[in-house]
Amino acid sequence: MSRTVTVVLVDAAGRSLGALPPFDVPDPWWQQVASIVEEAHRRHGVEVAVLRLLDADRPAPPGGHVRYLAQVADVPPVPLEPVVVDLAPHPLRMPWAEVGGPARSVAWATEELRRLGRPVTAVAQQRTWNLSAIWRLDTPTGPAWLKQLPPFARHEPAVLHWLLSTPDRTVDQGVRVGVDLRRDANSLIDEAAGGVRVLAVGGEGRVLVGHVPGEDRYGAGEGERMAIAAGHHAVQVRSVREVDRLVAGGVPDLRGLGPGRWIRGRLAGHDVTAAGRLLDGLDDRLARVRDCGLPDTLVHGDLHPGNVRGDESRRVVIDWADAFVGHPAFDILRLTEDLAPAAADRLVATWADRWRADAPGSDPRRAVDLLRPVAPLRLAAVYAMFLAGIEPSEHPYHVHDVPAALARAAAAARP
Known part of the structure; x- marks a missing residue:
């Protein structure tokens, strides 16, 4: 096409x-x-x-x-x-969609790279839409990337800074790091997040980041997704004691019953008939999820293989603009949603084994089952948030996503 x-x-x-x-x-x-x-x-x-x-x-x-x-x-x-x-x-209208907007953003990035001793030799515009604008800037020491974010995604640099901060091995709040994870924590965290280095943060949602070699891992199979899940688990375990710090840095707070309030607020004004029964029982469902005993963590929010970059031996999770603090099961549900049922179940089972080891007494499988319909319901609310924050000419990007996600949520909630 x-x-x-x-x-x-x-x-x-x-x-x-x-x-x-x-x-x-x-x-x-x-x-x-x-x-x-x-x-x-x-x-x-x-x-x-x-x-x-x-x-x-x-x-x-x-x-x-x-x-x-x-x-x-x-x-x-x-x-x-x-x-x-x-x-x-x-x-x-986003700043980069205004006349003169791209030139101002590229001039800012060019000056920041000059200050870092990396003069820009070429600029190539890559993407522009309501969720971001992206340019590649070539320098003698390799490319850098300029990304400009809308107001509802400007917490991404804070997440990237946190991901590359020094890992802390001690994890409290009832979660322990298992022997294998403790031994391999650095390598797993580096694989999951290392390499996305923030070079500068500017006004109007601008962030300049270093290059991550490799390719976006669209089409990754079960084995590679197992490795992605293992690396991401290390990041989430590390984040348990850091969630307050992340929220203070601007990362959205969807802990406990928070998703219910957030989802209902974003979907106000949309036809939610298809998922009405699910919405009516959402707070009770989230209370049962809380009783499953897993801690709140950093959640990527869109952990599919296309948001992982690298090769078969080294992978870096990118694009944290949808990140929030909340239940870790949302990410394994996203990572497995397009797999065959048997393969998805194996990934979830391995994910659950890790959490049972690191959060003794928890019931990860039950949490996944309870959140399975909530995951597409949350996505419907995310798309509704996009629509509320963008000009009408760009509504075609998302307007059909809201009813489609609501239909998936309703189907997943059926006995």
């Missing part, structure tokens, strides 16, 4: 100049803009900074014919097609 794009150009004052002729790019995902920038340059010799999605000919990604707004420094030496486009400001 590919994508046909029309790039509507504006100048530095925000005046519409017209549109480049439509062209195809190979990747179908609307937020990926590297191929748009490259193809505009290859076809027309135009250097563009993509600002935001304007509209599309289908209700949701991927593929189709998609229009974007992009800024140019000079009027391009190619014929432009006249267009009608709404350029009115919007209060929920």
Whole structure:
């Protein structure tokens, strides 16, 4: 599947100049803009900074014919097609989607890298949408990455700083570190989080991070997911005594009955009929989860293999923008949700064995069973939060995710 794009150009004052002729790019995902920038340059010799999605000919990604707004420094030496486009400001527009926004962010990152003795030799825009903007900045000592985050995700740098702080072997609150984990704590924690180094944090959600070699591990099989789960367990055990510190640093607090209040608040105004019975009994269900005896930990919030980078021997968990403090079972449920039932059960069983060893007297399997329908319910609330925080032109990214997640939650809650 590919994508046909029309790039509507504006100048530095925000005046519409017209549109480049439509062209195809190979990747179908609307937020990926590297191929748009490259193809505009290859076809027309135009250097563009993509600002935001304007509209599309289908209700949701991927593929189709998609229009974007992009800024140019000079009027391009190619014929432009006249267009009608709404350029009115919007209060929920992200800073990087404004005229001049990408240039300001890249200038900040370039200066920070210069101060670190790493002059920038090339810049390549990678992604822009309501959840983030990402650029790659090449330097003589290797690439760095500029990521800009919306207000509801700006706790990610705090999580990254904590992940690379000195591991503390002593864990209290009724949790002990087993012999094998104690022996291997450094290597497991390094595998799970090491390498995502924060180089600088700036205004408007900007964070500059070091390069993590390897590839995103989409399609990882059962064995590799076992290794991901083992490394992540070490991080979660380490975080048990640090949850108050993480919350003080801005990480969302979804401990105890907190998810119930948070979910209901985010879903207010949405049609929740499909999951009405689950919502009605949510506080009772969460109380039973608490009785299972597992501690609250740092939760990644979106622990699928695509958010793990590396190779088959070394992996780094990336993209902590959805992180929160809460029940550790949410992450194993996310890691296993697209596996065949037998494989998923083996991963959950191994996860439960670790927690029974490290939290004596707990019942991890029962916690997973109780939270299985809550996991997609929480995701529905996350998507609703996204929709509440972004301008309407970008609603197609998520508007269908809310009812889909509610339907999955309702199905998982059925006896």
